[in-house]
Amino acid sequence: MGMTHAEKLLASAAHKPSVTAGEFVVADIDLALLHDIFAAQVFDLLQEVGVPNVFDPEKTVVVVDHLVPAPSAAAAAVHQKIRSHVARLGINAFYDAGEGICHQLLPEQGHVRPGMLIVGTDSHTTTHGALGAGGTGIGTSDMVYALATGRLWFRVPETIRFEMTGDLLPGVSWKDVILHLAGRFGSDAAQYRAMEFGGSAVKNANMSSRLTVANMAVEMGAKFGLFAADEVTDAYLRDHGGVGSEPYGPDPDAEYEAVHEISLSDLPPQVALPNEVDRVSSIEDVAGLTINQAFIGSCTNGRIEDLQAAAAVLAGKHIAPGVRLLVVPASRQILQEALETGVIATLVDAGASVLTPGCGPCFGGHGGLLGPGERCIGTHNRNFIGRMGSADAEIYLGSPATVAASALRGRLADPRDLEVNNDE
Amino acid sequence: MTSDVLAGKVWRFDHDISTDLLSPGAYAVDSVEVRKQHVLESVNPSFVSDVQPGDVLVVGRNFGCGSSRETAAENLVALGVACIVAESLARIFMRNAVALGLPVVVCPGVHESFDDGERIEIDLASGRIVNVDTGAELQGDSLPPEMREILASGGILAVLRAQAGR
Numbered sequence A: 001m002g003m004t005h006a007e008k009l010l011a012s013a014a015h016k017p018s019v020t021a022g023e024f025v026v027a028d029i030d031l032a033l034l035h036d037i038f039a040a041q042v043f044d045l046l047q048e049v050g051v052p053n054v055f056d057p058e059k060t061v062v063v064v065d066h067l068v069p070a071p072s073a074a075a076a077a078v079h080q081k082i083r084s085h086v087a088r089l090g091i092n093a094f095y096d097a098g099e100g101i102c103h104q105l106l107p108e109q110g111h112v113r114p115g116m117l118i119v120g121t122d123s124h125t126t127t128h129g130a131l132g133a134g135g136t137g138i139g140t141s142d143m144v145y146a147l148a149t150g151r152l153w154f155r156v157p158e159t160i161r162f163e164m165t166g167d168l169l170p171g172v173s174w175k176d177v178i179l180h181l182a183g184r185f186g187s188d189a190a191q192y193r194a195m196e197f198g199g200s201a202v203k204n205a206n207m208s209s210r211l212t213v214a215n216m217a218v219e220m221g222a223k224f225g226l227f228a229a230d231e232v233t234d235a236y237l238r239d240h241g242g243v244g245s246e247p248y249g250p251d252p253d254a255e256y257e258a259v260h261e262i263s264l265s266d267l268p269p270q271v272a273l274p275n276e277v278d279r280v281s282s283i284e285d286v287a288g289l290t291i292n293q294a295f296i297g298s299c300t301n302g303r304i305e306d307l308q309a310a311a312a313v314l315a316g317k318h319i320a321p322g323v324r325l326l327v328v329p330a331s332r333q334i335l336q337e338a339l340e341t342g343v344i345a346t347l348v349d350a351g352a353s354v355l356t357p358g359c360g361p362c363f364g365g366h367g368g369l370l371g372p373g374e375r376c377i378g379t380h381n382r383n384f385i386g387r388m389g390s391a392d393a394e395i396y397l398g399s400p401a402t403v404a405a406s407a408l409r410g411r412l413a414d415p416r417d418l419e420v421n422n423d424e
Numbered sequence B: 001m002t003s004d005v006l007a008g009k010v011w012r013f014d015h016d017i018s019t020d021l022l023s024p025g026a027y028a029v030d031s032v033e034v035r036k037q038h039v040l041e042s043v044n045p046s047f048v049s050d051v052q053p054g055d056v057l058v059v060g061r062n063f064g065c066g067s068s069r070e071t072a073a074e075n076l077v078a079l080g081v082a083c084i085v086a087e088s089l090a091r092i093f094m095r096n097a098v099a100l101g102l103p104v105v106v107c108p109g110v111h112e113s114f115d116d117g118e119r120i121e122i123d124l125a126s127g128r129i130v131n132v133d134t135g136a137e138l139q140g141d142s143l144p145p146e147m148r149e150i151l152a153s154g155g156i157l158a159v160l161r162a163q164a165g166r
């Protein structure tokens, strides 16, 4: 019997000819990712337990991305601690404040290969499934164990497959697709399970779009959000690190818990409503609600394609009075490209504030938080109560085009309406 | 874990309780003493002041959804919560609870079978759940041996210490 993508990569990590869903395995870790919220704590614990080294400094990546530039003396002290641990442990893959968000840097800097097993102290480690890698989030204690031993226990997950067909309408993006899936199937639809994304529509999806979808697989509870490695993956890998890849994915006769066929051809732009990612509406149903802040960034939608989509909406125009537009490129490389291609100039001319590459206000730590009663629409991935400051603020989630259109109007707006107006 | 059978007073919470509610991002780098003061404050402001060591959380679907922050589970341990019985648990939260030695049981139907303040009995080995006040009995999932071993050791770091000491 064939294996799913998840079964295949866990079998190889556990050095077994095959594994099946439900089985517990002890698997070798190919890459361990830590960021500044947890790295110091993990390294402290490692020392405390009496482990002098990490299992493999070449397989350990550390990124300072959440609290950048350091918003407090306490955060700066944590960063100091991380730098000294990184030096002590001989970790070369260290990205300090301003380089970007961990889930952007891993693929961009060539750390990810199809079939790898990647654990990170961050739930959005599922992002790396865009390149066919099994990326999944773990907590700090599990990370201490993983760094000490290079291994961790896993339950082989059941897999739900999404076969997607049809072309997206103009003004609609893969962010809208994943929001639609979350709304249709629910935030625990893939709890403990892997999601596989396939079908003819996926073949046309670029890597940026795949990263957006795999990133948000965890919002449906998924352990992995997987795309098979294909020509798009091969081309991306050649551009980021130099070595291309063979196809890698599930066997044709793999067994799935469920297979859902989804047609994308008439999907309108989608918006997640406060305070759950799976409370999703079409933009038409909520258009008109006034907003105070718009946020374009995060590991979901802070890539160059996202900034370009926003710039296309905002070019030659200005955001509405009373609205703050925050733009946070997901990495320094993206910021540079956006500078060189005039995208930043377009956004700043339109009234945007551009922040240091990193997480920005996405998780509510700093960098543009919300006051009581304020309403924000962002391109990020979570709209839980209090996620961006006040527990009495409202967070809507949408695509870069929808967020840009909303900033322009000062209220939730359908990017397709603006396109019509532009033609007039 | 001293015994396979736990008994305690119930605090009931609804579906989709996120890690932002269990460990708000604004206190991300604060000590556990600070963090535990803010657990679930936006859904039940009296929880932190009134929860007693040994109390049990009976919760709805998808408890602990959201980020990977282990502080979500650590804060509950610091408040003395003895066990979480849930309709379903978010994957990373479940891993973290086990890694910290905090028992978790998935038991469909449990959310409707308890009210705040009722007494619960939990048999971790069999997954059997009893509402001592109403007499209702439910069958939850028993934890796989791999997880029960970690719980029995007192968490995954205790396992590591034991391995390192060997």
Ligand code: SF4
Pocket: A066, A101, A102, A103, A122, A124, A298, A299, A300, A358, A359, A362, A363, A380, A381
């Ligand atoms: S951008 Fe947001 S979701 Fe992504 S890693 Fe940073 S805080 Fe987490």
